[in-house]
Amino acid sequence: MQGAPNMRVIRRLTIRAKNVVSSENNNKVLDRPFPGAQSFVVGSPLNVQFMVKDSKRYAATGGWGFADFKDGKPASEAVIKTCFSCHQPAKDHDFVFSHYAP
Numbered sequence: 001m002q003g004a005p006n007m008r009v010i011r012r013l014t015i016r017a018k019n020v021v022s023s024e025n026n027n028k029v030l031d032r033p034f035p036g037a038q039s040f041v042v043g044s045p046l047n048v049q050f051m052v053k054d055s056k057r058y059a060a061t062g063g064w065g066f067a068d069f070k071d072g073k074p075a076s077e078a079v080i081k082t083c084f085s086c087h088q089p090a091k092d093h094d095f096v097f098s099h100y101a102p
Contacts, residue, residue, distance in 0.1 A: 006063075008053040010096065014046045046070070051096070062087070062095045 026039030047070040055063035066083035068075035087095040 006053055006055055010051040010098075012049045014049065015042045015044075047075075062091070064095055 020040045021043055023039045023041045026041070027037070030037040030039055047068055049069075050067040052058075052065040052067070053063055054065060058065040061084040064084070064087070066080050068079055068083070084095070087097070090097050093099075
């Protein structure tokens, strides 16, 4: 896999399954064409994570910088230091678990 270009930013929003709730407003709209259908929307996010590609600045971590925010507050440096080791299994895909879909 070709590596991501510098300054590429990947964002991941994490939610817990229990934060998915039925939407009464959406259900009313769906009920006419699809009787009994239910719509679900996400509740509050657990956290948001970022990866930023800069092969010079983040050379020690495969060219990626990592960030993690919970309730709008950045994670501790100790948490961020665990990111790169977790991404090691995706080394053949430039340390990215998901696939780019243009």
